[in-house]
Amino acid sequence: MKAVEKTAVLTSGTVPKESLEILQKYKGGKGALIPALQELQANFGYLPEPVLEEVAKHLNLPLSKVYGVATFYAQFHLSPRGLYVIRLCTGTACHVRGSGAIMQKIRSELGLKPGETTADGRFTLEPVACLGACGQAPVMMVNDDTHGRLTPEMALSVLESYK
Amino acid sequence: MRVNSVDDLNKLKERLQKEHQLKEQTDTIVTVGMSTCGIAAGARKVYEAILKEVEKRNLNIIVKKTGCIGLCEQEVLVEVACPGRQKILYGKVKPEDVPKLLSEHIVNGNVSAELVVVGKAS
Amino acid sequence: MLYRNHILISSHTADAAAIKERFERELAARKLSGAVKVISSPDLIDDSEETLVVVYPEGTFYRGVKADDVPHIVEEHLIKGRFVKELLRCEYDDSTVPSLDRLDFFRKQQRLVLRRCGSIDPEDINDYIRTDGYQALAKVLTAMTPAEVIAEVKKAGLRGRGGAGFLTGLKWEFCAREPEKVKYLICNADEGDPGAFMDRSLLEGDPHSIIEGMTIAAYAIGASQGYIYIRAEYPLAVRRLKNAIAQAEEYGLLGENIFGSGFSFKLLIKEGAGAFVCGEETALMASIEGNRGMPRPRPPFPAQKGLWGKPTNINNVETYSNVPLILLKGADFYSSIGTEKSKGTKVFALAGRIKNTGLVEVPMGITLREIIEDIGGGVQDNRKFKAVQIGGPSGGCLPRSHLDLPVDYDSLSQAGAIMGSGGLVVMDETTCIVDVAKFFLKFTTAESCGKCVPCREGTTRMLEILEAITRGQATLHDLEVLERLARVCKNTALCGLGQTAPNPVLSTLRYFREEYEEHILQHKCRAGVCSDLIQYQIVAERCVGCQACVRVCPTGAIRGEKKAPHKIEVLDCIKCGACMEKCRFDAIIRS
Numbered sequence: 001m002k003a004v005e006k007t008a009v010l011t012s013g014t015v016p017k018e019s020l021e022i023l024q025k026y027k028g029g030k031g032a033l034i035p036a037l038q039e040l041q042a043n044f045g046y047l048p049e050p051v052l053e054e055v056a057k058h059l060n061l062p063l064s065k066v067y068g069v070a071t072f073y074a075q076f077h078l079s080p081r082g083l084y085v086i087r088l089c090t091g092t093a094c095h096v097r098g099s100g101a102i103m104q105k106i107r108s109e110l111g112l113k114p115g116e117t118t119a120d121g122r123f124t125l126e127p128v129a130c131l132g133a134c135g136q137a138p139v140m141m142v143n144d145d146t147h148g149r150l151t152p153e154m155a156l157s158v159l160e161s162y163k
Numbered sequence: 164m165r166v167n168s169v170d171d172l173n174k175l176k177e178r179l180q181k182e183h184q185l186k187e188q189t190d191t192i193v194t195v196g197m198s199t200c201g202i203a204a205g206a207r208k209v210y211e212a213i214l215k216e217v218e219k220r221n222l223n224i225i226v227k228k229t230g231c232i233g234l235c236e237q238e239v240l241v242e243v244a245c246p247g248r249q250k251i252l253y254g255k256v257k258p259e260d261v262p263k264l265l266s267e268h269i270v271n272g273n274v275s276a277e278l279v280v281v282g283k284a285s
Numbered sequence: 286m287l288y289r290n291h292i293l294i295s296s297h298t299a300d301a302a303a304i305k306e307r308f309e310r311e312l313a314a315r316k317l318s319g320a321v322k323v324i325s326s327p328d329l330i331d332d333s334e335e336t337l338v339v340v341y342p343e344g345t346f347y348r349g350v351k352a353d354d355v356p357h358i359v360e361e362h363l364i365k366g367r368f369v370k371e372l373l374r375c376e377y378d379d380s381t382v383p384s385l386d387r388l389d390f391f392r393k394q395q396r397l398v399l400r401r402c403g404s405i406d407p408e409d410i411n412d413y414i415r416t417d418g419y420q421a422l423a424k425v426l427t428a429m430t431p432a433e434v435i436a437e438v439k440k441a442g443l444r445g446r447g448g449a450g451f452l453t454g455l456k457w458e459f460c461a462r463e464p465e466k467v468k469y470l471i472c473n474a475d476e477g478d479p480g481a482f483m484d485r486s487l488l489e490g491d492p493h494s495i496i497e498g499m500t501i502a503a504y505a506i507g508a509s510q511g512y513i514y515i516r517a518e519y520p521l522a523v524r525r526l527k528n529a530i531a532q533a534e535e536y537g538l539l540g541e542n543i544f545g546s547g548f549s550f551k552l553l554i555k556e557g558a559g560a561f562v563c564g565e566e567t568a569l570m571a572s573i574e575g576n577r578g579m580p581r582p583r584p585p586f587p588a589q590k591g592l593w594g595k596p597t598n599i600n601n602v603e604t605y606s607n608v609p610l611i612l613l614k615g616a617d618f619y620s621s622i623g624t625e626k627s628k629g630t631k632v633f634a635l636a637g638r639i640k641n642t643g644l645v646e647v648p649m650g651i652t653l654r655e656i657i658e659d660i661g662g663g664v665q666d667n668r669k670f671k672a673v674q675i676g677g678p679s680g681g682c683l684p685r686s687h688l689d690l691p692v693d694y695d696s697l698s699q700a701g702a703i704m705g706s707g708g709l710v711v712m713d714e715t716t717c718i719v720d721v722a723k724f725f726l727k728f729t730t731a732e733s734c735g736k737c738v739p740c741r742e743g744t745t746r747m748l749e750i751l752e753a754i755t756r757g758q759a760t761l762h763d764l765e766v767l768e769r770l771a772r773v774c775k776n777t778a779l780c781g782l783g784q785t786a787p788n789p790v791l792s793t794l795r796y797f798r799e800e801y802e803e804h805i806l807q808h809k810c811r812a813g814v815c816s817d818l819i820q821y822q823i824v825a826e827r828c829v830g831c832q833a834c835v836r837v838c839p840t841g842a843i844r845g846e847k848k849a850p851h852k853i854e855v856l857d858c859i860k861c862g863a864c865m866e867k868c869r870f871d872a873i874i875r876s
Contacts, residue, residue: 030574030575030593031555031573031574031575032575033575033576034555034558034572034575035555035556037558038517038556038558065576068577069575069576069577072560072577072578072734073557073558073559073560073578074558074559074560075517075557075558075559076558076559087518090479091479091480092479092480092636092637092674092677092708092710092721092724092725093479093480093636093637093642093710095479095721095724096637096638096710096712096716096721097637097638101861101862104861108839128518129477129479129561129728129732130477130478130479130480130481130518131199131518132199132476132481132482132485132516132518132519133199133200133203133482134235134480134481134482134634134636134637134642134708134710135200135235135236135238135482135634135635135636135642135643135644136200136203136204136235136238137636137637137642139203144520146199146202146203147203148200148203148204148238149203149204164535164536165535165536165537166419166536166537166538166544167537167544167545168544168545169423169424169427169544172414172419172420172423172544175411175414176414176415176417176420179411179412179414179415180415183415194404196403198485198486198489198490198521199482199485199489199519199521199522200482200486202521219366220366220367220368221365221366221367222368227406228406228407228408229402229403229404229405229406229407229490230401230402230403230405230407230486230489230490230491231402231403231486231489231490231644232402232403233390233396233399233402233403233643233644233645234390234641234643235641235642235643235644236640236641236642236643240403262342262343263342263343263344266343266344266345266368267344270343270345270346270368270373271344271345271346271373
């Protein structure tokens, strides 16, 4: 429940102490912005606005630059995400082996559009370009677990196991 | 362990080769293909099932991991190498196949025909 | 009653009955009678005069069993779960097993770069050293000058495995020539092409080969700091690489004064943050520097002004993995493999509608047919081959008539595809070619960084036209516009992404124009993929009114009385096809 609890702390508007500790490590380092954002996101599940402001202050960068980088890369998120992130592969191999039907099934079952999070904060649906497990197409990842050779029904039962 | 010179490297290589040869002559080695593809097909569960079976039956075998063997379609891939026999590559192995596969192959000496993909000369 | 074990006893010997009775007695004494079933089997027989016992579910075969062995079997096998080794029947019969070199999948391959993949433990540096690992580095650092290393790689004819196929040795030479003291070396492991997983497999299966190749390259160009820029979508590869770097450092094979040669090299991992364009070298460097991953015009080339303005050499994973092999076996050996202008082997990821999906390595010059039919086993489910997509979103779709094309850099680019990183996705007649072109354009449109107009606007406009075609709302004039846009984008975009983004469109227009025209003129999608051009209907004569389809229809578009023929409301149908899949009477058809 780590991500969800953290979210509650952050909406109160204060900057959590951990973020300052994390940032200490990156002070003055060359090319530190992306790794710093990566570690902060791993810690909070997303990048809250006050944290971005701290990043700019600590790394001595304009906030516009921090924001520019955070919005350029697909990996960074500025709003909270679900406890489980479903990364459904929509790559070529998965596409020709039927990932479209799985996407439709998950969308209708969870009532989500790509990029959205369920109201209970459990699942975020995130289509990705390729997970590189094409031999097992169609494939999806739920957090760090990879599941392959899916059918729409199997995909749902995989999600069931994360409830 | 530090390799300070070419001589060190060659000595280490020779020692490792000798140890490996000895192991191949005396021990049964079971290797599971554990790349992302294999894991997506369930390799981690198969690996755990093998370890469990080894412990439960007190089997004297070495269990190893390796990367992609290349035959993604046949994942999960498990290679069984018994001393003095050709290596056998099993495909589409599920955790529930493990007790039977190990006992048939290692204990009874039979190759599980329905799972075998290919044999390799050892 | 469910039994935990079954024990089968052969019935052809004199003491069989006594053994069975002894089993039952022993089991009763241990309160196992209800859990283990003992069966006397007349079928269990071999040519010996010994009593045979098989314990299931394991199927353990004991022979020459005597009544006095029974307590031991019960104690060891049924209670402790161990085997009674003295009684095991062990006869090897491997004659029925097909051998490795007979299997076409392996027979036509030449596994050099992949030689350790799938045989060594990638998490153990000792396995790498045992199989000649770091020998090439030892030779290079103690017996060769940087110039000699470059000469050898040039002579081998190695070309970059990431895309354009530039000569690796020449690239190194450009960088080595720069007078600047500080230089950098980068490994591009940002394998973003959908349908490609060669680099991931190498990183996961043989990470030290990349570290060794990079260290050799660093020595050749005079760099002491290297980066591996790797996709964050590959968590296992990142983990194995980190582990490999730590082990190499511990052994002194990375770090200060390697092999006492005075040469030092430090290697860092940079995880990508999810941007396909970062596979382009100048964008990748911008990303390492902590900026938005946007490409810049070249020259200056990275060899002159690269990372943080210093001379930098970038190669991809597979290229570096080839390097130790070349220096260990020599340029002559290496250049004896392949064709005149494309040397060595290439790793391909076989995927899509093919029987043997997998990771294969073949000598350059092999034909597509050999890869797809012999190694790949042909198209899945006995369907008909339609096209092979080679080179990902920057590559092209080649038709059946090109199956005998030799796979090398130049033949492929002449045919309108590229070697790319090596993804091969096979498509059959259930794949719509316009849909595939649309799929890639959707991808490149989303991944375009937006810096230059031809790519930012061009891909978007092309995608709009492709969408209109798949909806049946385009005209033949749109095809001309599409072709013109594609050529403009190809010729004027800033970086490789934009210059190659039109390739899927151009190659499909070149080889499958009639399918585009069918979509436009007849509003027909022959593969039945483009949902706006198809309709689902119920054949009244075949429908029994079981309502199985009604239950799966997500929009409630199927109506009718129970046990009477049903109808699909065209306006409500979203064409998901769930009903057709469910119907057991073939009463639902797609037209």
